[in-house]
Amino acid sequence: MADTTNKAASDGQGYWKANLRLIYTLLIIWALASFGFGILLRPALSGIEVGGTDLGFWFAQQGSILVFLVLIFFYAWRMNKLDRDYGVDE
Amino acid sequence: MxxxxxxxxxxxxxxVLYFGIAxxxxxGSTSEFYAAGRGVNPVINGMATAAxxxxxASFISMAGLIAFVGYNNSSFLMxxxxxxxxxxxxxxxxLRKFGKFTVPEFIGxxxxxxxxxxxxxVALIVISxxxxxxxxxxxxxxxxRFLEVSSTNGLLIASAVVFVYAVLGGMKGITYTQVAQYxxxxxxxTIPAIFISLQLTGNPIPGLGLFSDMSAGNGGEGTPLLVTLDGLLTDLGFNEYTTGSSPWLMALFTLSLMIGTAGLPHVIIRFFTVPKVSDARWSAGWALVFIALLYLTAPAVGAMARLNITTTLWPNGVQxxxxxADELPDWFATWSATGLLGVEDKNGDGRIQYYNDENQRELAALIEAEGPTGDQTQAEYDSRVAELQSDPTVVRAGERGWEGNELVTFNQDILVLANPEIAQLxxxxIALIAAGGIAAALSTAAGLLLAISSAISHDLIKSAINPDISEKNELLAARISMAGAIVLATWLGLNPPGFAAxxxxxxxxxxxxxxxxxxxMGIFVKxxxxxxxxAGMLAGLILTCLYLFTYLGWFFIPGTxxxxxxxxxxxxGIPPTHFGPIGAVANFAVAFIVSGMTKPTPAHIQELVESVRIPRGAGAAQDH
Structure with a gap:
């Protein structure tokens, strides 16, 4: 990304990089819970039984949604803290 | 009564409650009409976003959509x-930091x-x-369905109700009625779902009940509910509930729904109503909490209702x-009257056999044709006939004199609508389900109408046609656009184009x-x-439309x-419904290539992007 011109360089850049790192990490978990455990990796998890079926089925119908919830609240908590740490909060 | x-x-x-709120x-101002004065509490906004x-469709149809297909339709949930x-x-x-009123305004x-x-x-209006x-x-x-009025009159009543609170209150009125509707x-x-889950599994939380053992008095005591359901369905010739197929297509469809959801303007503008950037983050979480309450329950409702209806038709087991026919419960007759359920005693034995007769019908058709048709060879014909003749359901149907599935109508909506009666509530x-279904339709319609009318009054009239319009006149224009959008939506609802489905x-x-x-890209790539x-937007739009039109007809006109x-x-192998992510990739690719070949983004725009990325100063942007 062409992050060139800015006067508030160092702090603004650090804050944005930290935000991007957080987004990358959380989106990997997001994809792993839904596309991974819920769909493509389901055969690999078929040995783990949950309520008469396998873990992949549980992830597809319940688990992924619960993971999404945790991800959004974690992001909100973490970013609101980063805002204060970098002095860019409202 | x-x-x-x-x-x-x-x-x-x-x-009465919705009107009171309206x-x-x-x-009183455009800021209130477009963004509820940016004073909405993040939890309240989460609730309104959920409604x-x-x-x-989420309320009435989704449980059935999952229950009839099983695992593969988990795509909708994820x-x-x-x-x-x-x-x-x-x-x-x-976008909240940017602090304007509409999605096209940010793009512009x-x-x-x-x-x-x-x-x-244009994209916003076509979508909405x-x-x-x-x-x-x-x-x-x-x-x-609930009030014994014709659906035309029903539609007119719904429009009139939306008209009152949307024209009067704009985003502010819509927000607080959506909270009540939620x-x-x-x-x-959830009430019928909790009772059904208790009856079947003894667990009051439907999402947990789905993965619990059957409780006493339901047959199959001590066996997991899903094992019982899989067993019943395979015995009747249906696919196993928990088994899936084509995982890559399922993943692509899930991705299409995810990106589509994130790009729907009527949902995005809800996040313009909260006071601060940090509130917008929390609010997205609260929205998903309130959505998850229904979405975690829906797969349980679907599976349990399908199990209940199947055991109602096979009270002594499939064997x-x-x-x-004369021992069917009362609710069966009630819903048959609406045309959502229908039985026909084809073999005249006074009993109603519900099973998957697809293979039986295919075999009958092959035998009637007396030989291969189309480009089928004799060998293929023979092996298909032999395969169908040894199909367990075909064999069982032959032995027991079944002449086709006798539950001739089984509408997916019944899995939600008949739940209170199945649970004997x-x-x-039942009246609450009626109010709930209507609330779900009204709340979404109002949100969409606001997205359409604000795009017209703010992006077209204020920005392109008459930039000097006064605040008071813009508010009037917003109200007139809203009224116009409702009239148009009502007309389209009464005369749905052939492509409605x-x-x-x-x-x-x-x-x-x-x-x-x-x-x-506007936020992340300067x-x-x-x-x-x-160019990117046009590429994404045009490519997606072309792909849809190729298979569904030009402008969805059948036969073209x-x-x-x-x-x-x-x-x-990509079906038109799964094409969204491909269109998105085209949009990204074209935008990068064209941007690389044309004049770079001016410095003041780069500064704008910098400011959008940082929460500080969102309060100032409020005074628009």
Whole structure:
């Protein structure tokens, strides 16, 4: 990304990089819970039984949604803290 | 008191509540009309977003959609919730920081281009209008089912109700009525689900009950519910509930729904109503909490209702005699009268056999043809006949004299609608389902209508046609646009174009291919310039439309499709409903290439992007 011109360089850049790192990490978990455990990796998890079926089925119908919830609240908590740490909060 | 009277009373009371809120929450300024004065508490906004998002289809049809297909349709659950993760991290906080009123306004300012803004308005209107047609017809159907009025009258009543609170209150009125509508719809959805889960598994939380053992008195005591359901369905010749197929296509469809969800303008603008950037982040989380209450319950409702209806028809198990036609429960007759259930005693044995007769019918057709048809060879014909003759369901049907499935109509909506009666709950719970279905349709319709009317009054009239319009006149223009949008939506609901059934796929595909990538690049990639964004949006829109039209007909007019809509013709096997992510990739690629070849983004726009990325100063942007 062409992050060139800015006067508030160092702090603004650090804050944005930290935000991007957080987004990358959380989106990997997001994809792993839904596309991974819920769909493509389901055969690999078929040995783990949950309520008469396998873990992949549980992830597809319940688990992924619960993971999404945790991800959004974690992001909100973490970013609101980063805002204060970098002095860019409202 | 009969059920219809009770339904009318409960639905009537809910309308009184919505009108009361509308009078209390009148909009006095454009900021209130477009963004509820940016004073909405993040939890309240989360609740309103949930009602905005969950349509009549989510409420009435989704459980059935999952229950009839089983595992593969988990795509809807993951897709329609996973999009909120994208929205929370990639769009909502930054667009709130930008602090304007509409989605095209951000695109127009960020890409310093009226053309880009107009293309965004076109995309927004196509997406929202196609979506709102489904809501208006859904409201009509909900009325006609519960209140014994025709669906035309139902649609007109629904329009009149929306008219009152949307024209009067704008976003402010819509927000607070959506909160009330959320409460009505979630109570209506969960009460029957809790009782059914208790009856079947002893667990009061439906999402946990789905993975619990059957409790005493239901047959199969101590066996997991899903094992019982899988067993019943395979014995009747249906696919196993928990087994899936084509995982890559399922993943692509899930992705399409996720990106589409994140790109739907009527949901995005809800995040403009909270006071701060940090509130927009929390609010996305709360929205998903309130959505998850229904979405975690829906798969349980679907599986349990399918199990209940199957055991109602096979009270002594599949190995024994089916239910006698004159012993069907009362609710069966009630719903047969609406045309959502229908039985026909084909073999005249006085009993109703419900099973999958697909193979039996195929075999009968092959035998009647007395030889191969089309490009089938004799050997293929013989082996198919032999295969079908040894199919366990065909064998069983032959032995027991079944002449076809006798549950001839089994509408998917029944899995939600008949739940209170299956669980033997009192009449007021049935009335609540009526109010809930109507609330779900009204809340989504109102949100869509606001997105359409603000794009017209703010992006077209204020920006392109008459920039000097006064605040007071713009508010009037917003109200007139809202009234116009309601009239148009009502007319389209009464005369649905032939493509109504395809429209949801279109809305999601287009949102995924046009608005989501452009908004995301506007925030995350400074070098994307006016030419790149405009070309990218057009590429995404046009490519997606072309792909849909190729299989579904030009502008969805039946018979004008260039290729038959089946798997053999699809490009790389991708069905038109799954095309959103491909359109999005085209949008990204074209935007990058064109931006690389044209003049770089001016410095003041780069500074704008910098400021959007940082929460500080959102308060100032409020005074617009």
């Amino acid at each position: 009969d059920q219809t009277t009770l339904n009318i009373i409960v639905v009537g009371l809910s309308f 009078i209390w929450a009148r909009a 905005d998002w969950m349509s009549a 897709g329609w919730t996973g999009g909120y993760v994208l929205m929370a991290m990639l769009l909502a906080p930054y 300012d960020r890409f310093y281009s009226t053309t880009a803004r107009i293309v965004a308005v 209008v196609t979506y709102v047609i489904g809501q208006m017809t859904g409201a009509g159907v909900a009325f006609s 409460c009505v719809l979630i109570i209506a959805y 024994n005699e089916a239910v006698a 009192p009449g007021w719970v 395809q429209t949801v796929a279109l809305a999601f595909g287009l949102a995924a291919a046009s608005l989501f990538p452009t908004l995301m 070098k994307i310039n006016a030419a790149g964004a405009t 499709n260039m290729l038959e809509n089946n798997a053999a013709n699809y490009l790389f």
